[in-house]
């Protein structure tokens with residue numbers, strides 16, 4: 513009996529010891545663990561348990577939409593555990609844009625992509641007439657073509673599809689073995705998306721209108737081979753810096769007309785021919801330096817910011833409309849090489865005093881008309897010389913006095 517009691521007591525004691533031991537509380541890492549979907553706390557007690565498992569709560573972020581060239585994306589971060597994810601939206605590559613003009617080679621014509629992807633549309637063989645020109649595109653049999661360029665056997669380069677001329681362009685010095693010596697007339701005319709161009713050292717002539725209306729064109733090099741810049745070749749472009757090479761001799765009429773970013777021009781003395789008015793209508797042009805070797809004074813009509821300009825001491829005439837509309841011009845020196853001054857030469861300038869050397873023997877009737885601020889004309893000849901000069905009746909602005917060396921004209 514007492515033996516049984518002893519066993520029972522022993523069993524009770526064991527049970528009591530088990531029951532008295534403190535219950536185990538799992539412990540967890542304070543840091544979050546995460547996968548793509550959930551975050552939770554891992555245990556640190558070695559038991560295979562986790563705590564607080566729940567879906568991420570994503571932050572809102574502005575998605576970057578996909579473009580034709582790049583994937584779109586949206587970045588998110590879990591506000592609780594800081595887990596990051598990026599959702600990608602694929603680029604819209606099914607929306608290529610194509611030129612309305614034709615590209616071609618010796619066999620086919622097609623529309624090239626203007627989106628810069630290497631894809632084409634409507635590609636088919638030329639349909640040649642009996643005279644060997646394609647009825648669809650501009651191809652003529654026997655032309656030398658490479659990429660978007662075409663070249664004559666004499667080396668004059670033109671562009672095939674101007675819509676494809678985008679951004680920065682480097683013109684090759686040779687095409688299919690033919691040296692590029694000339695940029696053709698109107699070759700790049702109206703390439704609105706052309707921003708800069710590098711002309712190779714083989715080029716001697718930039719043709720008339722070659723780059724006119726390339727409104728975005730802000731940079732061009734004039735290579736050391738260049739002799740002639742053609743008429744209106746860079747008219748209405750965004751060029752600002754002009755650096756003329758030693759090889760250059762001639763700049764054509766209106767070559768830089770309407771280039772409203774040009775503020776300053778220096779014509780080096782190796783340029784012997786400035787035809788008519790290369791810088792006509794350059795509204796920001798303030799300062800011009802001309803070499804004293806030019807025999808003709810170029811025109812600066814409607815250069816409405818022009819304040820500083822010299823008339824070369826080698827020039828013999830100030831032609832009609834030379835400074836017409838140069839409303840900021842207050843001061844100009846007429847050298848005694850000048851023998852004639854054309855009509856409207858100073859019209860609407862802001863000149864207050866004009867010294868006319870005795871060398872001037874011919875003057876347009878309206879040479880100084882509409883110079884409303886002109887107060888004094890100092891004629892360096894006699895009254896009788898002035899009478900000869902004035903035989904056709906020069907219109908003198910109101911309240912302006914003509915002074916001759918032997919007295920004033922009243």
Ligand SMILES: [Zn+2]
Nearest residue numbers: 538539557559
């Ligand atoms: Zn545990």
Ligand SMILES: [Zn+2]
Nearest residue numbers: 551568590593
């Ligand atoms: Zn989370």
Ligand SMILES: [Zn+2]
Nearest residue numbers: 608609627629
């Ligand atoms: Zn595309």
Ligand SMILES: [Zn+2]
Nearest residue numbers: 621638646649
């Ligand atoms: Zn064709």
